[in-house]
Amino acid sequence: MKKSEFRGAAKVFSFTLIQTLKNRAYLVFTALMVLFSALSMPLMHAIQNMGEESGVAKIENIRQILWYDETEALFGSSFTQMGLQFTKMLAEPAFSGVTFEEAELPYETVLSALKEDEAYAHTVIARLFSGELGLTLEVVRPVAGAVTEDEGDYLADKMTESIVAFKEEATGLTKSQQEVLKTQVSLLVQREDENGSLKAKEDTVISNAQYWIIYGLAFVVMLVSTIASSQVASSIVVDKSTRVVEYLLTSVRPMALVVGKTLAMLLASIGQMFVMIAILLTSNWLTGRISGEESFLQGILPEGIWSNITPLNLLVSAIMICLGFLFYAVLAAMCGAMASRIEQTQESLMLLTVSNCVGIYLAVMAANELQISGKGALVTFTMFFPLSSPYLMPGMLLTGSAAWGNALVSILLLLVVDALLFKFVATIYELLITHNGSPIKGKELLGIYKSLKKEHKKGEAGCTR
Amino acid sequence: MSLEVRNLTKSYGDKVVVDNLSFKMEKPGVYALLGTNGAGKTTSIRVMLGMLQYDSGEILWDGKPMKASERNIGYLAEERGLYPKYSLLDQLLYFARLKKVPKVEALKRIHYWADRLELNEYIFPPKKAKGKKSKSNQADQLSKGNQQKIQLMAALISDPEILVLDEPLSGLDPVNTDLFKTVIREEMNKDKYIIMSSHQMFTIEEFCTDLTILNRGKTVLSGNLDEIKKSYGRVNLFVKCDEDITEYVKETGVTVKEKLPSEYQLKVSGEEEAMEFLKGLIQRKITVVRFELREPSLHEIFVEKVGENHEEE
Numbered sequence: 028m029k030k031s032e033f034r035g036a037a038k039v040f041s042f043t044l045i046q047t048l049k050n051r052a053y054l055v056f057t058a059l060m061v062l063f064s065a066l067s068m069p070l071m072h073a074i075q076n077m078g079e080e081s082g083v084a085k086i087e088n089i090r091q092i093l094w095y096d097e098t099e100a101l102f103g104s105s106f107t108q109m110g111l112q113f114t115k116m117l118a119e120p121a122f123s124g125v126t127f128e129e130a131e132l133p134y135e136t137v138l139s140a141l142k143e144d145e146a147y148a149h150t151v152i153a154r155l156f157s158g159e160l161g162l163t164l165e166v167v168r169p170v171a172g173a174v175t176e177d178e179g180d181y182l183a184d185k186m187t188e189s190i191v192a193f194k195e196e197a198t199g200l201t202k203s204q205q206e207v208l209k210t211q212v213s214l215l216v217q218r219e220d221e222n223g224s225l226k227a228k229e230d231t232v233i234s235n236a237q238y239w240i241i242y243g244l245a246f247v248v249m250l251v252s253t254i255a256s257s258q259v260a261s262s263i264v265v266d267k268s269t270r271v272v273e274y275l276l277t278s279v280r281p282m283a284l285v286v287g288k289t290l291a292m293l294l295a296s297i298g299q300m301f302v303m304i305a306i307l308l309t310s311n312w313l314t315g316r317i318s319g320e321e322s323f324l325q326g327i328l329p330e331g332i333w334s335n336i337t338p339l340n341l342l343v344s345a346i347m348i349c350l351g352f353l354f355y356a357v358l359a360a361m362c363g364a365m366a367s368r369i370e371q372t373q374e375s376l377m378l379l380t381v382s383n384c385v386g387i388y389l390a391v392m393a394a395n396e397l398q399i400s401g402k403g404a405l406v407t408f409t410m411f412f413p414l415s416s417p418y419l420m421p422g423m424l425l426t427g428s429a430a431w432g433n434a435l436v437s438i439l440l441l442l443v444v445d446a447l448l449f450k451f452v453a454t455i456y457e458l459l460i461t462h463n464g465s466p467i468k469g470k471e472l473l474g475i476y477k478s479l480k481k482e483h484k485k486g487e488a489g490c491t492r
Numbered sequence: 493m494s495l496e497v498r499n500l501t502k503s504y505g506d507k508v509v510v511d512n513l514s515f516k517m518e519k520p521g522v523y524a525l526l527g528t529n530g531a532g533k534t535t536s537i538r539v540m541l542g543m544l545q546y547d548s549g550e551i552l553w554d555g556k557p558m559k560a561s562e563r564n565i566g567y568l569a570e571e572r573g574l575y576p577k578y579s580l581l582d583q584l585l586y587f588a589r590l591k592k593v594p595k596v597e598a599l600k601r602i603h604y605w606a607d608r609l610e611l612n613e614y615i616f617p618p619k620k621a622k623g624k625k626s627k628s629n630q631a632d633q634l635s636k637g638n639q640q641k642i643q644l645m646a647a648l649i650s651d652p653e654i655l656v657l658d659e660p661l662s663g664l665d666p667v668n669t670d671l672f673k674t675v676i677r678e679e680m681n682k683d684k685y686i687i688m689s690s691h692q693m694f695t696i697e698e699f700c701t702d703l704t705i706l707n708r709g710k711t712v713l714s715g716n717l718d719e720i721k722k723s724y725g726r727v728n729l730f731v732k733c734d735e736d737i738t739e740y741v742k743e744t745g746v747t748v749k750e751k752l753p754s755e756y757q758l759k760v761s762g763e764e765e766a767m768e769f770l771k772g773l774i775q776r777k778i779t780v781v782r783f784e785l786r787e788p789s790l791h792e793i794f795v796e797k798v799g800e801n802h803e804e805e
Contacts, residue, residue, distance in 0.1 A: 031561065035590055042586045046578055270573030274646060276543045277560065277567045278590035461543055478505075 032453070035279035039287025043262065047295045060303045068310040071323045086121040086181060088173040090149035093130040093137055097156035106155065111193045116185045141169045148172035151179065153186060164190065231401035233428050236328060238398040241422030245390045247300070248348055248418055253383060255296035256355045259289050260363030260376055263460075268368045272460055281457045285364075289356045297352065335427040343434050344421035350441040351417020354448060358382060361452045364459035365467040378469045382414055390418035397428060411437055413444040454479050493554050494518050495654065495685050500549035502532075502539050509535045511709040513549070515702070520683040522676075522699040524690070524717075527706035528798055533689045534570060536706070537656055540687070541567055564591065566652030570659045570689070572643050576632035580615045580642055583631070584649060591650035598649065605645040609671065614638060637668045644675065655679055655686045661695055673698070693791040703790075705797055712797045721787035728792075729758040729766050732782035733773065740776065744769055755782070 047053055099105040107129065117127055130137060134154065141147045151174060152167040166183045168174040195201055200208070233241070266272040266284070275284060308324075315322030358379050366375035393409035396402075409415045410429065416437040423429035455475050459467065467475070496516040502509055510532040517523050525533045539546045542560030551558045575583055581602065588598035606612045617629045631639055640663065647655065660676065661669050676699060679686060690696055696703065697717070705713040713720065729746075731737070732755040741748060741756060746769060750757040760766045766785045773780055788796075 034561070038586070038589050042582075042589075046575075046582065050577075265575070269575060270569060270571045271575055272573070273538075273543065273569045273571070274567060274573055274587065274643075275590065277541050277565055278587075280561065457545070461538065 032280045032282040033286060034283060036283035036287040036290075039275075039279060039284055040291045043288050043291035044294060047258070047291060053295065053299075057299050057302065060299065061306055064303045064306040065310050067307065068314045068323050072314045072318060072320075075323065075326065076320075086125070086178050088149060088175065088178055089125055089151050089182065091151070092125060092127045092182070093150060093152050094127060095130050095134055095152065095154040095156075097154065098162070101157050106190070106193060109197060111190065113186065113189045115192075116189050119185075121181075122185075138167065141167060141172075145171075149174065151182060153182070155190070162190075231397065231428065232399070233394075233397045233401075233426065235398070236332065237426040237428060238394055240328075240332070240426050241394045241397070241419065241428075242391065244422040244425070245387065245394070245418040248351065248421065249383065249387045249390075251296050251300045252352050252355045252417070254299075255293050255352055256359035256379055256383070257376070258296065259292045259356045260359040260379070261369075261372055262288050262292060263360055263363030264366050264369055264372050264375075267364070267366070267460065267463075276460070281460045282453050284460070285357070285360045285452065285456055289353070289360050293349075293352050293356050297349070332426065335425055340424050343431070343438070344424050347417050347420050347424075347434065347438055347441065350438065350445055351413075354413060354417070354441065354445050355379065355383065357445070357448050357452055361456065361459065361472075364456055364462075365469075365472075367463045367466065371466040375466045386412075386414035386418055389415035393419050394422070397423075402428075411440055413441050416441060451476060493520075493653075493685075494552075495523075495558075496550075496552040496555075497536075497540065498550040498552065500536065500539060500546055500551065502535055502544065502546040509709050510539065510546070510706075511711075513704070513706070513711060515704050515714055517685055517702070520680070520685055521701050522680060522686040522688055524688050524696045524700040524703035525706065526689070526691075526693075526696065526703055526794060530708070531706040532709040533706060534658060537567075537658055537687070537689065541565060541656060563654060564650050564652045566647035566650060566655045568643055568647040568655075568657045568660055570662075572636075572639055574631035574639055574642060577630055579629045580611075580631060580634075581629065584615070584642070584645060587646045588649045591652075593650050601649050601651070602645070605648065608675070609641045609645060611638065611641055611645070614642075637664055640664060641668070641671075644672065648675075648679070653685065655684050657686065657688045657690075659690055660688065661690065661692060693789065693794060697790045705794060707798050713793070717790065720793065721790075724788050724793065725762055726766075726785045726787055727760055727762065728786050728788055729756075729760050729769065730782060730784040730786075731756045731758065731769075731773075731780070734779040734781060737773070737778060740772060740778070744772065760785070 094107070096105040096107040096111070099108070102109070105111075113127060116122060117125065130152070132140075134152070137147075137150075137152055141150065141152065147169050149172060150169065152165070154165040154167070156163055156165070164183060164186060166179050166186070168176075168179045191202060194205065198205070263285070266275065272284070279287075311322045311324045315325065359376070362375045362377075362379045363372070366372050389405075389409045389412065393406045393415070396405050406419075409419050410423065410433055420429060420434055420437045424431075424434050455472060458475055458479060494517060498514050500510055500513040513532075513536055515523065525536060527533045535544065538544045540551055540560065553563060574580075584602050585595065585598055588601065589595065593601065602615065606615045614629060614634060631642065634642070644660070647657070657676070661672055664672060673695075676686070676688075680699070686699075688696065688699060700717060702716050703714070703720075704711055728749070737756065741758070746765070747759040748756060749759050758769075760769065763785065770780070770783055
């Protein structure tokens with residue numbers, strides 16, 4: 028490919044970018060995304076706190092808590108006998124006027140009274156017992172009484188806090204230490220290598236939070252890639268359907284057109300994504316600062332997640348995402364050029380849609396596999412397969428579930444595939460861009476490529492432009 | 493300088509759409525490419541403009557292979573194309589910048605052509621009271637004629653040395669037709685190399701000195717228009733008299749091409765037969781209002797040539 032093929036691409040790029048940024052649909056969509064990003068964090072924070080606040084307001088409907096402690100069978104004496112008290116909980120303003128007493132009547136008697144007797148309209152049964160799932164706290168409220176579901180939930184939360192605090196005090200173990208005791212024992216088989224270092228077979232299963240990060244990032248990348256690709260395709264169809272392309276081709280080569288347009292649309296979409304993420308993070312930080320509490324993202328993300336979000340990891344992820352965008356955008360440019368009229372756009376985008384679906388489905392399935400059984404054949408394939416690697420690899424890298432070497436191999440493969448696709452598109456684009464009539468079918472592309480390669484050989488013999 | 497197309501052939505698969513096309517413009521002027529629909533005119537133009545590769549042949553500028561992207565070529569396409577939703581000024585500036593015209597110079601030229609083609613109010617619309625621009629600066633708000641004027645501006649904005657006009661006057665009203673003709677004449681006077689394709693034979697005769705007629709990709713006639721006409725000779729005789737000459741025409745046995753209420757269009761073998769015909773009228777003391785002997789029109793030559801070719805096939 029000669030340098031002259033790209034002459035004028037910079038002018039096509041700047042014109043397309045300016046016109047896209049001035050486009051009303053683009054501005055409206057960006058404004059909506061900005062609004063959504065800015066409002067989502069305070070909204071999520073408010074929803075998160077809503078339950079607690081409403082519970083505090085309505086606890087006044089509970090007058091009596093009847094306590095059944097059936098934990099004696101476990102340790103020889105019940106938690107209550109060992110010193111479990113709810114003093115701190117009952118001292119809270121929300122519980123003023125609430126009486127807490129150990130039940131004397133059998134559980135079943137009180138339970139049936141709770142269903143029928145109006146005298147129990149403001150009474151709640153709280154029962155702690157051991158079952159298959161370990162310790163269970165059961166809170167029962169009267170069927171026809173005034174006690175609401177929120178009040179029941181609030182009471183259950185508060186009692187759970189007291190029970191956890193008692194367990195920590197009694198065992199001398201913190202909550203997280205107790206959690207570790209409850210987890211399964213992982214297997215770590217190690218062997219000594221030739222240098223005497225230990226080599227371990229890793230446990231590659233990811234946590235729920237890591238899964239959602241990989242899934243969420245894949246979804247955002249797919250969303251932006253889809254928007255950018257469709258914009259590239261429709262921009263090329265507009266050039267063709269309005270016949271502007273004929274005028275443009277008297278000044279620039281088809282490749283300059285495709286490169287200028289693709290990069291401009293990509294930049295506009297990536298800019299949109301960055302603005303959205305920046306506003307989302309700012310909104311999250313501001314919400315935390317203003318409320319004086321833990322921000323929404325801090326609350327849902329696991330501790331230590333930020334240790335993998337290093338500048339270098341971000342850079343490698345950004346390169347991967349950009350190469351992925353480029354792949355889909357070049358594919359979109361080719362698909363756009365296969366149509367002659369706006370109404371043919373959807374039909375011509377079939378190849379792009381199928382490729383995109385394959386990419387995102389593989390990424391989601393691989394994330395599932397990672398969460399269930401760790402790195403297997405599907406994950407390994409998806410990490411390197413160019414259709415899916417831009418969706419999966421950045422998330423894996425940023426959650427520490429992929430190694431650097433893997434990311435570099437993925438980048439190399441994407442680079443090779445991008446270059447091959449570009450070469451293919453460069454060969455057939457000239458014919459596609461001047462084609463009018465019925466949309467060209469995907470299966471016809473290879474035939475066109477072969478015949479044009481022959482023509483290009485003739486061209487080298489003198490019949491060039 | 494000269495522009496030459498030598499043995500140009502272009503095919504799509506097995507179908508040859510331009511077959512061995514050759515012509516040469518030795519000096520500035522207007523060269524016509526004529527043909528029926530699907531004759532290969534637009535494909536030939538697209539090949540010359542570098543939009544399409546070709547199978548064989550040569551396109552030469554001043555005797556050397558011409559690369560369209562390296563020449564300053566203005567193009568008015570048959571099917572007009574403008575971005576419907578972009579501002580006209582932005583589009584014209586973009587087209588000018590692609591033709592390597594500096595921005596300041598481009599703006600100057602846009603102002604000139606906007607004045608010349610009476611497009612100021614569309615390209616530079618007056619601002620609305622609240623400071624918002626009115627919508628009429630978009631192409632989809634313009635009439636077809638005005639869109640065509642914008643296209644002509646786009647073709648001329650780089651002050652091209654070669655101008656390709658594909659059906660420049662189609663769809664224009666008489667006022668705009670005259671305006672376009674004046675602009676084309678001005679460009680001719682600036683020593684431009686103009687290639688024109690049209691179905692309007694009168695327009696071609698008005699501007700062109702040389703032409704090629706294509707039919708299904710093949711050249712059926714090519715050369716200087718005057719020489720082509722001379723080669724046919726003065727065989728078209730137009731006669732208008734005060735009296736009915738039907739009987740006399742029958743007597744002479746001259747071929748009648750067309751009969752109007754008081755006028756005959758006849759085909760004669762040459763000047764001698766025409767003079768004999770006139771002598772007869774005078775002898776019969778018939779008052780002759782019009783007696784014109786002339787070469788066939790381009791329209792007639794075109795129909796004859798393309799018709800012959802159809803018959804051969």
